[in-house]
Amino acid sequence: MTRRVQFALFGAVLLTAVAVGYAVFTVTREHTAVPAANALSLAAGPRILFRSTAPDSKGRLxxxxxxxxxxxxSVSALSCLRVYAAGGTGTCLRQDGALATFQIAIMDTNLTVQKAIxxxxxxxxxxxxxxxxLVAWTVFVAGDSYNNGxxxxxxxxxxxxxGEMVDSLEFLSVTLDGHPYAAADLNFWGxxxxADDNHFYATMSTAGHRYLVEGDIAAHTVRTLAQNVECPSLSADGRRIAFKSAIDGDPAKGWRLSVLxxxxxxxxxxAETRSVDDQPAWLDPNTIGYAVPRGTDDSDVWAVPADGSGSPRLLIPHAESPAALG
Known part of the structure; x- marks a missing residue:
């Protein structure tokens, strides 16, 4: 692949404060920060990690x-644009120091950054x-010749x-509907x-269509499984995928959350009928979490049953990017 984009034109986009330490605070229901008794940990337990959007802790893990x-x-001084954690490993998509570029910081259980890419x-x-x-990321880029900017x-x-890395899924061999496929407009995300540390699922788009694909890291391949599946999230038992799908196949009409x-x-x-532009997260075998914007530069985490029953409920106010640690 020869498509690569230099990133200078994004200098003013989505800038966020950089962490200056790992001080931890507890925020009350009124979101007043006070020192916490213990440092944050990503160890397994009945807790939810998220990115705060509250005014006094905006952007913090x-x-x-x-x-x-x-x-x-409990709020860290670590600022991120997106967060996630599982198995004692955490990720923080954040600004790269004082530069107008970004990185993914990979953290251990104690939030110590072990690697920054x-x-x-x-x-x-x-x-x-x-x-x-395994750790994954998705970024937006601009400037591809096929995409008119x-x-x-x-x-x-x-x-x-x-330490083995796949810089972009575009390097993998693609099979579309059972046939080898190559195109300049391939895009992957989500x-x-x-559980086997080899297979994964993602979204692939090409020629105006969006597909759920299954990938094989060892074989360096991906194959399409279904259409109109975006931002998949695999359940712990490996049997179900929560996802968003474009209404009537048209993203301009918004997205509907479903389970495959x-x-x-x-x-x-x-049961969530609002448009949700997020990668849903399994909070437990029966519950899906996701973010819904509230105004500008703020959002809430909501939850809904995974079987289509019930109704949405507000889970974490002023929050996004949830990950269950339990």
Whole structure:
């Protein structure tokens, strides 16, 4: 692949404060920050990690108790555009120091940055495999000749144990509807990992269509499974994928959250009928979490049953990018 974009024109886009330390605070229901008794940890437990959008902690990595998600939150000084964690590994998509560029910071259980990878593009999505070994990211880029200067996406992944990295899924061999496929307009985003540390799912777009693809890291391949599936999120049992789909196949009309049964191909629309432009997250085997904007530069995390029943409920106010640690 020869398509690469130098990133200078994004200097004023989505800038965020850089962490100056790992001081931790507890924020009350009124979002007043006070010192916390213990440092933050990404160890497994009944908690939810998220990015705070509250006025006094905007952009900071934070945690709440699973059984009291609207209650007191512990907030780090670490600022991120997107966050995620699993298996004791955390990710923070953030500004790269004082530069007008970005990076993905990969953290251990104690939020100590173990590796930082420069990103050519504006951070958009990130995921970690269940055991914490694989890390993925998606960025927006601009300037591809085929796209008339509009935004495109790049998605990559790294094995944090071996250091092996796929800089972009565009380097992998593609099979579309059972046939080898190559095109200049291939875009990938929204990676989610299977439990075997080899297979993954993602969205691929080409020729105006968006596909759910299954990838094989060892074989360096991806193959299409279904159409109109975006930002997939695989359940812990590996049987279901939560996703957003364009209404009537047209993103201009917004997106609807659904769950796909991989064995049968059955799709279950969820009770959330608002347009949701997010990669949903499994908070437990029966619950999907996602962000809904509230005004400008603010959002809330909502939750909805994964079987299509019930109704949406506000889970964490002034929050986005949720990840269940339990």
């Amino acid at each position: 934070a945690l709440v108790a699973m059984d009291d998600p609207g209650g007191p939150r 420069p990103l050519v593009g504006v951070p958009n999505r990130t995921r970690v495999s269940g055991d914490g070994r 509009r935004f495109s996406t790049r998605a990559g992944l790294i094995d944090v144990k071996s 990676i989610t990992f299977a 049964d991989l064995a049968s191909g059955a799709r279950t629309p969820l």
